[in-house]
Amino acid sequence: MAGRSLRRACVLLLAATASAVASAEPGSAGAPTIAAVRPVGSVEEGLWSEFEDYERELSASKLLIRDEGLHSYLRKILCRTVGAERCAAVRLYIVRNPQFNASMAPNGVMVVHTGLLLRMRDEAELATVLGHEFGHFELRHALGRHKSERNTMSWAAWLTVASSGSGGDLALFPLLMAGHFRFSRDQEREADLAGFEHLARAGYNAGSAANVWEKARAEGDAKATALGVRNQEDRFHGPMSSHPMNLERMSYLKDAATKHGAGAAFRGEAEFRSAVAPLMPMLIGDQIKLNDFGGSEYLLKSLAVDGWSGVLLAARGELYRLRARPGDIDAAARYFRDATLQPDCPAEAWRGLGLSLARLGDPKGANAALGEYLKRQPEAADRKMLEAMMGGS
Amino acid sequence: MGISAFRQLVLIGFFLAASPSVAQEKSALKPGFAFPPDRSVRILVFRPDVKVGSQSAGGVVTPNAEWTASARAHLSAALASVSPVGSANIVFLPELEGEGAALLADYRVLFRSVADTVLQHRLFKGNRLPTKKTGFEYSLGSGIAKLGQIGGGDFGLFVFTNDAFGSAGRKMLQAFAIGFAGVGVSSGQHAGYAGLVDLMTGDLVWMNADFKMGGDVREADGAIKRALQLLEGLPVAARQEAK
Numbered sequence: 001m002a003g004r005s006l007r008r009a010c011v012l013l014l015a016a017t018a019s020a021v022a023s024a025e026p027g028s029a030g031a032p033t034i035a036a037v038r039p040v041g042s043v044e045e046g047l048w049s050e051f052e053d054y055e056r057e058l059s060a061s062k063l064l065i066r067d068e069g070l071h072s073y074l075r076k077i078l079c080r081t082v083g084a085e086r087c088a089a090v091r092l093y094i095v096r097n098p099q100f101n102a103s104m105a106p107n108g109v110m111v112v113h114t115g116l117l118l119r120m121r122d123e124a125e126l127a128t129v130l131g132h133e134f135g136h137f138e139l140r141h142a143l144g145r146h147k148s149e150r151n152t153m154s155w156a157a158w159l160t161v162a163s164s165g166s167g168g169d170l171a172l173f174p175l176l177m178a179g180h181f182r183f184s185r186d187q188e189r190e191a192d193l194a195g196f197e198h199l200a201r202a203g204y205n206a207g208s209a210a211n212v213w214e215k216a217r218a219e220g221d222a223k224a225t226a227l228g229v230r231n232q233e234d235r236f237h238g239p240m241s242s243h244p245m246n247l248e249r250m251s252y253l254k255d256a257a258t259k260h261g262a263g264a265a266f267r268g269e270a271e272f273r274s275a276v277a278p279l280m281p282m283l284i285g286d287q288i289k290l291n292d293f294g295g296s297e298y299l300l301k302s303l304a305v306d307g308w309s310g311v312l313l314a315a316r317g318e319l320y321r322l323r324a325r326p327g328d329i330d331a332a333a334r335y336f337r338d339a340t341l342q343p344d345c346p347a348e349a350w351r352g353l354g355l356s357l358a359r360l361g362d363p364k365g366a367n368a369a370l371g372e373y374l375k376r377q378p379e380a381a382d383r384k385m386l387e388a389m390m391g392g393s
Numbered sequence: 394m395g396i397s398a399f400r401q402l403v404l405i406g407f408f409l410a411a412s413p414s415v416a417q418e419k420s421a422l423k424p425g426f427a428f429p430p431d432r433s434v435r436i437l438v439f440r441p442d443v444k445v446g447s448q449s450a451g452g453v454v455t456p457n458a459e460w461t462a463s464a465r466a467h468l469s470a471a472l473a474s475v476s477p478v479g480s481a482n483i484v485f486l487p488e489l490e491g492e493g494a495a496l497l498a499d500y501r502v503l504f505r506s507v508a509d510t511v512l513q514h515r516l517f518k519g520n521r522l523p524t525k526k527t528g529f530e531y532s533l534g535s536g537i538a539k540l541g542q543i544g545g546g547d548f549g550l551f552v553f554t555n556d557a558f559g560s561a562g563r564k565m566l567q568a569f570a571i572g573f574a575g576v577g578v579s580s581g582q583h584a585g586y587a588g589l590v591d592l593m594t595g596d597l598v599w600m601n602a603d604f605k606m607g608g609d610v611r612e613a614d615g616a617i618k619r620a621l622q623l624l625e626g627l628p629v630a631a632r633q634e635a636k
Contacts, residue, residue: 153451165574
């Protein structure tokens with residue numbers, strides 16, 4: 001027995017030494033405040049080189065939104081938020097992805113999803129997210145995260161080997177992983193607050209930071225309600241969560257705004273709306289295809305605060321048509337018909353109306369609507385199929 | 394996830410992941426394929442996908458910029474000198490821009506997906522899908538012909554290598570694990586695969602993969618050894634044996 005304890009003590013001592021040796025490496029200092037920022041130390045150089053390959057592929061991707069106007073608008077917001085000199089270190093990519101997200105690579109590649117643009121309502125909200133991502137960059141979070149991951153796994157490896165050798169059962173892996181995720185959540189909070197500082201200093205409305213998360217919660221609630229479940233995103237997921245809960249983020253950003261007090265409070269609602277407007281039909285269309293009825297309905301309603309445009313009505317019709325629960329097709333036909341009365345009615349509204357009427361047993365009305373669609377969209381990809389439907393009914 | 398699941402995960406991670414080649418067939422060739430005997434063919438080599446890093450005690454790989462850059466250079470030179478189908482016929486695809494770059498990016502991703510399928514369901518006998526028991530029927534589609542026209546090649550060669558050299562910490566763990574606990578822990582991972590695509594039809598005609606490759610890709614000599622291993626099984630008829 002005594003021999004085994006001694007062995008175990010030796011093991012732990014050895015493991016501790018080995019991990020300390022493994023994690024000793026050149027530290028990096030300073031923050032990427034200038035355009036010519038370079039990686040410091042071999043680990044950061046390695047991370048950069050990996051993301052250079054990522055950027056090479058990304059920059060040739062078909063999923064990139066290459067709209068010049070939108071790009072320069074986003075860059076303008078970023079530069080206003082983090083400073084004209086510092087923003088030069090960032091290369092911005094807008095990726096067609098309907099999920100609410102943005103990301104930052106250690107080498108200055110910032111990716112903004114189109115799903116983010118659909119959810120932001122003004123410039124200050126978008127600046128909140130861009131500031132958060134820049135916070136990850138300037139605080140060199142990728143490097144810190146990689147080191148945490150490496151140390152966690154090294155400890156886990158040593159202790160697992162040691163425990164299996166001493167016949168014990170040291171189930172420390174979950175604890176170690178929890179430590180790593182706590183570190184990750186701390187990084188997210190740090191980036192949130194760094195982003196907030198930028199936002200406030202740039203003269204943007206400080207309250208907008210909390211708004212982003214308040215609306216994320218509301219969307220999560222709407223999604224969950226439609227599915228008949230509880231909003232999981234708003235509950236503590238336990239020690240393995242990589243990000244703090246939306247509720248928590250909302251709370252401390254609200255506190256930060258209160259502390260900051262009233263000051264310059266630029267929101268840039270009109271500017272944001274007109275910059276994103278050309279992409280709106282695509283953004284909405286991609287969201288509808290996510291099969292997230294509650295979330296999509298919530299977003300459409302939040303976009304329609306000043307009234308339902310033809311584009312929004314047509315999207316709502318499509319949302320109901322695709323869900324097709326009892327009563328949904330009737331509702332869809334109603335929304336499509338309302339859309340056709342609007343000046344900005346998209347041709348797809350006629351298609352949706354025709355398909356809905358066909359389902360409702362009104363072949364005459366269906367044929368008229370589909371005919372109108374094909375008249376407005378002569379190059380429609382589904383022309384042959386629709387013509388077959390019209391002839392067959 | 395419960396504790397036991399985590400323990401399982403960690404055990405799999407440390408002891409098994411690095412040695413998966415249990416019943417792997419290294420390469421596969423489309424039945425009946427041969428290079429046309431009447432004319433010389435040109436092989437278009439796409440930028441090798443190379444990753445070199447160091448593996449920490451816990452198995453986390455830290456990419457190494459210097460090693461990766463020199464490995465890519467050495468490997469490209471080695472592919473040219475090893476000359477799969479005669480040195481004059483190796484063409485390296487130049488950097489593309491605009492639509493060409495987008496097309497290339499598309500096909501790189503497509504090739505990777507198809508290659509993953511081949512690795513998982515063709516080169517492992519037990520994993521074969523019911524419709525893929527025999528033969529070698531994989532294609533990227535004839536749209537790839539455009540890439541052949543841009544680069545000027547009859548066949549396209551994709552090369553992937555992923556190396557992680559065991560760090561001092563990993564080697565200490567390995568020695569300790571075998572001495573103290575009697576468990577084998579692998580150190581380092583050296584995986585690679587190469588595939589040849591007919592740039593007219595898009596058919597994958599040959600693929601070769603190995604999870605335990607030799608040759609230190611960071612050195613010129615090692616890269617030649619690696620290139621030879623990567624091209625093992627490439628149809629012999631048209632292939633000049635390397636020095």
